[in-house]
Amino acid sequence: MHTYEPMPAFLATYLICLAPALTLAAEKPDHSLLAQVPDWSSADLEFFLHGSMSTEFVPEAVLRAFMRAYPDLYPTQDFSHLGALADPEFGWPVGFTHAQVPHLGGLNAVGVNCASCHVGEIAAPRGGAGVRLLGMTAQFDVEAFFGTVVVSTFRTADPANMKRFLAAYLAENDAACGEAGQELLRREWQKQEHKILDAISANPTGGKEVKPEALLNQIRPEELALDSKQLETGADLAALSRSMLKLCHNIRAALHVPDQPPPASPPNGPGRNDPWRLLSYSLLGLVTEPAPVKFGIVWNEDQRVWVHVDGNTRSPIVRNLAASLGLGAPLIGHRGVLDFAAVQRHTALSQSIRPPRYPWAIDTAAAGRGAKTYAARCASCHDAPDSSRLYPLSEIGTDPNRATIFTPQVAALFNKFFDELQVPGYSPPTPAPLRSTGQYWAPGLAGVWARPPYLHNGSVRTMQELLAAPAARAKSFHRGSRTYDSEQMGYVDAGPYLVDTKAAGSSNSGHNYGADLSADDKRALVEYLKTL
Numbered sequence: 001m002h003t004y005e006p007m008p009a010f011l012a013t014y015l016i017c018l019a020p021a022l023t024l025a026a027e028k029p030d031h032s033l034l035a036q037v038p039d040w041s042s043a044d045l046e047f048f049l050h051g052s053m054s055t056e057f058v059p060e061a062v063l064r065a066f067m068r069a070y071p072d073l074y075p076t077q078d079f080s081h082l083g084a085l086a087d088p089e090f091g092w093p094v095g096f097t098h099a100q101v102p103h104l105g106g107l108n109a110v111g112v113n114c115a116s117c118h119v120g121e122i123a124a125p126r127g128g129a130g131v132r133l134l135g136m137t138a139q140f141d142v143e144a145f146f147g148t149v150v151v152s153t154f155r156t157a158d159p160a161n162m163k164r165f166l167a168a169y170l171a172e173n174d175a176a177c178g179e180a181g182q183e184l185l186r187r188e189w190q191k192q193e194h195k196i197l198d199a200i201s202a203n204p205t206g207g208k209e210v211k212p213e214a215l216l217n218q219i220r221p222e223e224l225a226l227d228s229k230q231l232e233t234g235a236d237l238a239a240l241s242r243s244m245l246k247l248c249h250n251i252r253a254a255l256h257v258p259d260q261p262p263p264a265s266p267p268n269g270p271g272r273n274d275p276w277r278l279l280s281y282s283l284l285g286l287v288t289e290p291a292p293v294k295f296g297i298v299w300n301e302d303q304r305v306w307v308h309v310d311g312n313t314r315s316p317i318v319r320n321l322a323a324s325l326g327l328g329a330p331l332i333g334h335r336g337v338l339d340f341a342a343v344q345r346h347t348a349l350s351q352s353i354r355p356p357r358y359p360w361a362i363d364t365a366a367a368g369r370g371a372k373t374y375a376a377r378c379a380s381c382h383d384a385p386d387s388s389r390l391y392p393l394s395e396i397g398t399d400p401n402r403a404t405i406f407t408p409q410v411a412a413l414f415n416k417f418f419d420e421l422q423v424p425g426y427s428p429p430t431p432a433p434l435r436s437t438g439q440y441w442a443p444g445l446a447g448v449w450a451r452p453p454y455l456h457n458g459s460v461r462t463m464q465e466l467l468a469a470p471a472a473r474a475k476s477f478h479r480g481s482r483t484y485d486s487e488q489m490g491y492v493d494a495g496p497y498l499v500d501t502k503a504a505g506s507s508n509s510g511h512n513y514g515a516d517l518s519a520d521d522k523r524a525l526v527e528y529l530k531t532l
Contacts, residue, residue: 036133037349037352048346049087050090050113052099052342053346054111054342057251058104058109058149059109059110060107061173062169069152069168070161078093083271084096084140096112103217103254106220111327114350117138117142117295120482121133122484123484133450135298139480140270141269142273165244166244174226188237199239205259206250219247224244256282271453272295272457274293276291276405277290279414280410293456299446301353309403310390310438311389312437314433315429317429321421325338336422336426364527366527367527370521370523373517382442382444398509398510401505403440407436411436415432415433449489455510461488461490463529464487464522466511467522475502475508481493
């Protein structure tokens, strides 16, 4: 267990994620995503990519104003520095959503859905068009995205930053006002400065007036309005500043971030997060050891009974309700503020995604030899029946944290939480949806070519490294590049984020299978794995 950390550590957790833009594919990617989902319509695909899960947590105009006011936090306008995939037609990256949200002043707000973490792009190994795939581990640094917005809300409580933010907000709300409008704002700020400073100092977190059982401030749309016409008639900037701080509180509250910062967590980088640690803290009030995992593979989910790397969840709807509540759907007492039908639709769609076929050349002769190695050395675990796919830590030898933090007591608390959860249309599943196994699941290897980095925590960069003795594996490597190395079966060692396998929860130990194979046998096995 960890103790609470001071504000500087919390800020450092998020600000450390800011880095040069991730390496992007040079060519326009292949967008024929429907090949993996033959039963989907085009409308289904669009809903999976941008349909709401009730997770919209920051008004669009406010987010764009943050981006203008704090360029050090937002070095790109399309979040490509965090690995997001562009979707110019939608106006925000793949996996971003928008909807009007009452607790955000009724403004059009932005959030993310499953696709932000489960749609990715792989750049061709030798140039040419890349491939965009459904259900794979995305390169998006989702924790850094949320963290950057949270840091922006805390920054804006500083009067100088509030002034900077309101100037950016005016530019977003009234683009035609130009420099004349900005001059009006400066004059009004100067006239009202004492009142503004008093308003900010009286309630810097925006949460003072909220009753604990209410969680959120009530904010009317007109309280967040700002344009040049209002400034011409003497807009009350103290009242506006007060409303903006209340809005900042609501943004944090929907993400279960208290007005006093939570314990610092180590950054996990692109394609990884620490979901059960975050959910344990935000929903149960527990602080566990770091246990990062790479974003799960969402292929053939309808063929599994228990999901996640330790086989701890058997209810698809509970899995996605947890995601919605963790990503911005408010929880007020036992009541989840979300559209259950939308979460159901996302759940049904995610159950029917099929693994992608390898899009480049395969050495079929070598693959034929590799098939024999696979049958002799891999199939007994990875093709076993569901009932015999769990393996104890003493046998598998991989980093234990993810398996050990989800104790029977934690499972019982989550089962109680989902039994008491109140969402219109939702009925608690029976039998209990969650369990503690203390073990790891041996996944099927369909589409394994598109699943690097390997092991549950993404601590081994390529398949060739996974087939080496643990002591011979790289102790650190870079993440963020989408360029594929077809011989190694993994991404090249490039990108802004450094994975340190000595960090808590990130060990690349264990799975010592295949180290005794010859180089030719390893290459043949890799070629065969491309056929799955």
